[in-house]
Amino acid sequence: MTRFLTAFRLLLVLALASLAFGARAQLSIEITGAGASRFPVIIPIFENEGQLPNSVTDVVRADLDRSGLFRLVDLGPLALPESVMPDLPAMRGRGADAVLTGSVIALGGGRYDVRFRLFDTQKQLELGAMAMPMMASQNRLIGHRIADFVYEKLTGQPGYFSTRVAYVIKSGTNYELQVADADGMNAATALRSREPIISPAWSPDGQRLAYVSFEQKKPIVYVHTLATGQRRVVANFKGSNSAPAWSPDGNQLAVVLTKDGQSQLYILNADGSGVRRLASSSGIDTEPFWGNDSNIYFTSDRGGSPQIYRISAGGGSAQRVTFDGSYNVTPRLSADGTLLAFITRNAGRFQVAVQDLATRQTTILTDSARDESPSFAPNGRMILYATESGGRGVLSAVSSDGRVKQRLTVQAADVREPAWGPQPRQ
Amino acid sequence: MKKLALPALLSLVLAACSSTGTDTASQVEDRSGAGVTTVTAGSPSGSGIAALTDPNNILSKRSVFFDFDSYVIKSEAKPLVEAHARFLVQNPQMKMLIQGNTDERGSREYNLALGQKRADVIKQALMLLGAKEAQIESVSLGEEKPRCDAASEACYAENRRGDMLYSGEF
Numbered sequence: 224m225t226r227f228l229t230a231f232r233l234l235l236v237l238a239l240a241s242l243a244f245g246a247r248a249q250l251s252i253e254i255t256g257a258g259a260s261r262f263p264v265i266i267p268i269f270e271n272e273g274q275l276p277n278s279v280t281d282v283v284r285a286d287l288d289r290s291g292l293f294r295l296v297d298l299g300p301l302a303l304p305e306s307v308m309p310d311l312p313a314m315r316g317r318g319a320d321a322v323l324t325g326s327v328i329a330l331g332g333g334r335y336d337v338r339f340r341l342f343d344t345q346k347q348l349e350l351g352a353m354a355m356p357m358m359a360s361q362n363r364l365i366g367h368r369i370a371d372f373v374y375e376k377l378t379g380q381p382g383y384f385s386t387r388v389a390y391v392i393k394s395g396t397n398y399e400l401q402v403a404d405a406d407g408m409n410a411a412t413a414l415r416s417r418e419p420i421i422s423p424a425w426s427p428d429g430q431r432l433a434y435v436s437f438e439q440k441k442p443i444v445y446v447h448t449l450a451t452g453q454r455r456v457v458a459n460f461k462g463s464n465s466a467p468a469w470s471p472d473g474n475q476l477a478v479v480l481t482k483d484g485q486s487q488l489y490i491l492n493a494d495g496s497g498v499r500r501l502a503s504s505s506g507i508d509t510e511p512f513w514g515n516d517s518n519i520y521f522t523s524d525r526g527g528s529p530q531i532y533r534i535s536a537g538g539g540s541a542q543r544v545t546f547d548g549s550y551n552v553t554p555r556l557s558a559d560g561t562l563l564a565f566i567t568r569n570a571g572r573f574q575v576a577v578q579d580l581a582t583r584q585t586t587i588l589t590d591s592a593r594d595e596s597p598s599f600a601p602n603g604r605m606i607l608y609a610t611e612s613g614g615r616g617v618l619s620a621v622s623s624d625g626r627v628k629q630r631l632t633v634q635a636a637d638v639r640e641p642a643w644g645p646q647p648r649q
Numbered sequence: 650m651k652k653l654a655l656p657a658l659l660s661l662v663l664a665a666c667s668s669t670g671t672d673t674a675s676q677v678e679d680r681s682g683a684g685v686t687t688v689t690a691g692s693p694s695g696s697g698i699a700a701l702t703d704p705n706n707i708l709s710k711r712s713v714f715f716d717f718d719s720y721v722i723k724s725e726a727k728p729l730v731e732a733h734a735r736f737l738v739q740n741p742q743m744k745m746l747i748q749g750n751t752d753e754r755g756s757r758e759y760n761l762a763l764g765q766k767r768a769d770v771i772k773q774a775l776m777l778l779g780a781k782e783a784q785i786e787s788v789s790l791g792e793e794k795p796r797c798d799a800a801s802e803a804c805y806a807e808n809r810r811g812d813m814l815y816s817g818e819f
C-alpha cells in the first residue's frame with residue numbers, strides 16, 4: 224500500500240514536471256481516510272503494456288485505490304495475460320477477492336486494443352470482459368474507463384473515474400475557473416479574470432458551465448461552452464445575478480436575482496430568455512438546486528435563520544427541509560434523490576452534512592471548520608467540497624457514509640467552489 | 650456666492666449639533682470642516698467633497714458594521730447614517746454606491762445575498778431620512794472582497810459591513 228502510494232506520488236510528480244500548463248495550478252490528491260473494510264483486488268500489470276508510452280494499469284490502480292473502497296494486493300511485476308484463465312484459488316490464497324487481467328495488443332498505425340477480464344476468486348467465475356480500442360496517448364482515458372468497469376462490477380454502482388470537476392483557483396488577485404479530470408489531472412483553464420468567479424454549475428450534458436463572474440464589477444450569470452470557449456450572458460438584470468442551477472433536461476436555469484428587491488428565485492431559459500419568478504418571500508431566498516425529483520431545493524432565511532426548503536419547479540408553496548441548528552445552507556441533492564448534502568453550522572464550525580430524505584436522519588460527515596460548496600459525484604457515493612487547511616483553500620472529498628476522505632490541493636494558491644461534473648456520454 | 654452658501658452652512662452646523670454621542674472637541678472640528686466645505690457646496694458641481702475626506706468630519710467615515718448573519722443597523726451606527734442622509738439631502742446632485750460585505754464564513758451565495766441585504770437596509774435608512782432613491786445604488790460584494798484577510802473575530806467583524814461610496818470613489 225505504502226509502496227503503491229509512493230509510486231502514485233512519483234507519477235504525480237512526473238506528470239507535474241512534464242505539464243506545460245505549470246505545476247502551480249495542478250491539483251494533487253492525498254488520501255486522508257479509507258473505508259473500514261476495503262475490497263482486496265489483484266491488478267497485475269497489463270501484458271505488453273510496455274509498448275505504450277504511459278501505463279494504463281497505473282491509472283486503473285490509482286483510481287481504485289483512491290476511491291477508498293479497494294485494497295490493491297501486490298502480485299509483483301508478473302503480468303497475467305487476458306487470454307489465460309488465472310489460477311483463482313492461488314489468487315484467493317494471496318488474499319484477493321477479485322482479479323483483473325489485461326493485455327495490450329498493437330493494431331498498427333499507433334492504435335492498440337486493450338482487453339481485460341475480471342474474476343471473482345470466491346465464486347470462481349468471470350464477472351465480465353471487454354475490449355477497448357485506444358491511441359497511444361489515451362492511457363488515462365482508457366484507464367479511467369477500466370476502473371469504472373471494475374468499480375461497477377464489484378460495487379453495483381457506476382464508477383466516477385471518467386468524470387470531470389470544475390473549481391476556481393485564486394492566486395493573489397487572479398481568478399481562474401478550471402476543469403480537470405476527477406483525479407486532478409489534465410487541468411485546463413476555462414476563464415481567467417481579475418475579479419471573483421463563483422458558483423460554477425455543470426450542464427447535464429457536461430458540455431457547458433454556468434457561473435457567476437464579477438468581471439463587470441457586479442455579479443452576472445454566464446453560460447460557457449467548454450469546447451469552444453464561447454460565453455453568453457444569461458442573467459444581467461439590475462442588481463445582483465447569481466447562483467445558477469440547471470434543470471435536469473438542461474433547457475432551463477434557476478437563478479437568484481435582486482431586480483425586484485431582495486434576493487429571490489427565478490427561472491429562465493438556458494439562452495437567458497423567458498425570465499419568470501419562482502417564489503416570493505419576505506427574506507433571502509438563494510442557492511437553488513434543481514433535483515431530479517422535480518423539486519428545487521434552496522436556502523431561505525424566511526423563518527428567521529438560514530434553512531433549507533424545497534418547492535416544486537412548477538411553483539407552489541415551499542416546505543422546510545432542515546430543522547436542526549440555526550444555519551443550514553447550500554443544498555445539493557444526490558442524483559437518485561435519496562440524500563441531501565448541505566453545510567451546517569455545528570458549535571461554530573461549518574461542516575458537510577447529509578440528510579437521508581426518507582428517514583430525515585442527518586449525519587455530519589466532516590470534522591473541519593470551514594466547509595463550503597458540497598457537490599455529489601454522479602453516483603452519489605462521494606461528496607466534493609471546499610474547506611480550509613493551513614490558512615489556504617483546499618478541496619476535499621468525503622464518502623456519503625463519512626468513511627473515505629481525500630484532500631486535493633494546489634500549490635501556493637487557494638482552490639474553492641468545486642462542482643463535480645456529470646457522467647460523460649460514451 | 651457667500652450669501653447663498655450661508656443657509657447651507659447653518660444647516661450643516663445644526664446637523665452636526667443634532668448628532669448625539671460625539672464629544673465636544675470633535676463637534677467643534679466638524680463645524681469648521683463643514684464651514685469650509687459649504688462654501689464649495691454653493692458651486693454647481695464637485696460640492697462637499699472636502700467634508701467627505703476630512704478625517705475630522707463624521708462624513709469621512711463610510712462603514713456601517715453588522716453582527717454575524719445580521720442585517721440590522723446597530724444603534725452606534727445611526728449618527729453616521731444620519732449624517733450621510735443629510736449630506737445627500739443637501740447635495741441632491743451627489744450619487745452614492747453602497748457595497749454590502751460579509752465575513753468569509755459560510756456559503757458564498759448566501760453571503761452574496763446577505764451583503765445585498767446589508768446594503769439595502771442602509772439604503773432604506775438613508776431614504777427614510779430624506780435621500781432620494783435615484784441617488785443611491787446598493788450592491789453586494791458578499792465575502793469576495795474582504796478588507797481584512799486573517800481568520801480572526803476582529804477581521805470577521807471588520808468585514809461585516811456596508812460601505813457608502815460617493816461618485817468618483819467607485
